[in-house]
Amino acid sequence: MPTTEATQSRGDVLLRVEHLTTGFDVATGMVRAVDDVSFTVHRGETLGLVGESGCGKSVTAWSIMRLVQPPGRIVSGRVTFDGRDLLAIPEREMQAVRGARISLIFQEPMSALNPVFTVGDQIAEAVFVHRQASRRGARARAVELLEAVRIPDPARSARAYPHQLSGGMRQRVLIAMALACRPALVIADEPTTALDVTIQAEILDLLREMKAACQLSLLLITHDLGVVAEMADRVLVMYAGRIVEEAPVRALFAAPAHPYTQGLLALVARRAEGRHLPAIEGSVPDLSALPPGCAFGPRCALRIPRCSLEAPGESLPGPDRMVRCHLYPGQSTGPMADLRRPAPDVTPQSSGSPTPDLGPRASDLGSRTSDVTRENP
Numbered sequence: 001m002p003t004t005e006a007t008q009s010r011g012d013v014l015l016r017v018e019h020l021t022t023g024f025d026v027a028t029g030m031v032r033a034v035d036d037v038s039f040t041v042h043r044g045e046t047l048g049l050v051g052e053s054g055c056g057k058s059v060t061a062w063s064i065m066r067l068v069q070p071p072g073r074i075v076s077g078r079v080t081f082d083g084r085d086l087l088a089i090p091e092r093e094m095q096a097v098r099g100a101r102i103s104l105i106f107q108e109p110m111s112a113l114n115p116v117f118t119v120g121d122q123i124a125e126a127v128f129v130h131r132q133a134s135r136r137g138a139r140a141r142a143v144e145l146l147e148a149v150r151i152p153d154p155a156r157s158a159r160a161y162p163h164q165l166s167g168g169m170r171q172r173v174l175i176a177m178a179l180a181c182r183p184a185l186v187i188a189d190e191p192t193t194a195l196d197v198t199i200q201a202e203i204l205d206l207l208r209e210m211k212a213a214c215q216l217s218l219l220l221i222t223h224d225l226g227v228v229a230e231m232a233d234r235v236l237v238m239y240a241g242r243i244v245e246e247a248p249v250r251a252l253f254a255a256p257a258h259p260y261t262q263g264l265l266a267l268v269a270r271r272a273e274g275r276h277l278p279a280i281e282g283s284v285p286d287l288s289a290l291p292p293g294c295a296f297g298p299r300c301a302l303r304i305p306r307c308s309l310e311a312p313g314e315s316l317p318g319p320d321r322m323v324r325c326h327l328y329p330g331q332s333t334g335p336m337a338d339l340r341r342p343a344p345d346v347t348p349q350s351s352g353s354p355t356p357d358l359g360p361r362a363s364d365l366g367s368r369t370s371d372v373t374r375e376n377p
Contacts, residue, residue: 014217015041015064015185020077022056022063025070031288033059033072035241041185046211046218048232048249050225050264054284056241057221058107061187064219065104066094082184100130103178107190107221109170113162119173120146120158126180145176149206168199172206179210186211187219192227204231225268229253234320237261240285240295246322257323259300294326302327 022034034056041047049057062068064079066086079086081102086094098104106112114122123145124138133141139158146154149172162170171191178186188207192200204227211218220231228235228249235252237245237260245258256262263280282299285291291298297307306326315328 012042012044013040014043014082015219016078016080017060017064018078018080020060020063020079021075022059022068022072023075024072026288028288030075032075033241033287034063037077037238037241037243039236039243039246041217041219043184043217044215045234046220046232048228048235049219049221049238050223050228050235051238052223052284054287055238057223057238058189060238061104061189061219061221064187065098065102066091067098067104096130099126099183100132100181101183102185102187103181103183105174105178105186105188105191107193109167109174110162112174113170115162118159118161119165119170120160123158123173123177123180126177130181132181141180142176145180146173148179149173149176149210151176167195168202171195171199171203175203175206175210179214182214183216185217185219187221189221190223191220192222192224200227207231225264237264240290241287242295242324243322244296244324247318248320251318251321257317257321257328258296258325259302259327260296294324 017040018038020034020037021032023030023032037056037060039047049060051057059068059072062072063074064081064086066074068074074087077087081097086097089097113119117125120139120142123142124135127133127138127141128135132138143154143158146157151157151169151172157165157169162173165173175191178188191207192203195203207218207220208231210216218231220227222228232249235245235247235249236243237252237258239260245252245256245261247257252261253265256265260280267280280299281301285295285298291308293306293308293310294300294303294312297303300307304326312324312326314322314324317323317328
């Protein structure tokens with residue numbers, strides 16, 4: 001498991017998301033897929049964003065890139081990247097940011113790649129559009145990138161169409177495209193989905209190597225807590241469009257604060273031990289009909305009467321930690337985005353709330369425990 005460098009400072013913030021809200025206009029009104037989300041990504045950091053399907057992880061990524069399409073729209077908030085508010089600049093300037101300064105690795109290669117162009121042409125197009133090389137130079141750069149992501153016979157593979165490559169090779173092509181213009185931040189949206197465990201391990205190793213070689217920051221979106229344990233420095237846990245917990249990765253796995261996080265980690269630990277998997281009762285709520293109070297309340301084994309009356313605010317249960325839960329006293333007086341510091345490698349103070357027996361710690365879990373947050377039928 002990686003450790004966060006204690007030398008990072010607040011001045012090292014590359015991306016700052018503040019009170020971001022993104023909704024979709026439907027017949028019954030506005031559905032908030034991302035609701036008042038705030039976080040930071042530091043230079044050289046890997047930030048994990050984890051949660052069940054439908055909790056708003058991908059919409060958060062699309063909002064950062066300004067790729068939300070109607071009927072969706074960004075309702076409010078700020079997305080400051082390298083000192084510029086991306087939500088305030090003209091679209092033409094944003095086009096210069098996408099791909100060149102911030103890249104997005106989409107979660108399904110066959111949907112992300114154009115089936116009628118060779119993979120080499122698609123990589124070269126990104127280089128050429130951002131005027132980083134001539135067309136001839138862009139094609140040569142495409143071959144170099146395919147070699148860098150360890151695709152066999154890169155010159156020949158550059159002439160292949162997406163359907164002629166395996167799933168793992170297509171995922172490597174997307175990584176090559178993301179790195180084509182040497183961005184400062186890469187957003188990887190479920191980069192190991194639908195890959196077998198061996199290929200998953202190779203893709204994670206490749207991401208780690210490319211991050212170090214290119215000095216990238218990485219926002220890693222996943223539902224796999226094993227991937228988070230292996231890759232991330234800090235973790236955001238998302239539920240029903242909101243961040244419900246934030247912590248350094250070691251602290252989160254050692255002592256999860258939010259009951260939702262506790263449930264997810266209990267699933268991982270018991271799966272790793274081969275024991276019967278406990279279920280988190282219920283399912284992710286319909287965002288157009290959220291329950292009153294805490295969105296997780298109807299599924300929570302630790303709920304108290306207050307949970308159904310009002311939504312919890314942000315509490316700070318320990319160093320560099322945030323949780324939205326009524327079980328923790330001491331609501332913060334300001335937005336967590338203004339209070340966050342780089343995550344040191346520490347074990348958090350005890351919050352006093354019940355925590356299930358988690359079995360193995362993060363270092364024992366690795367990246368092979370996929371699909372841990374899949375809903376039970």
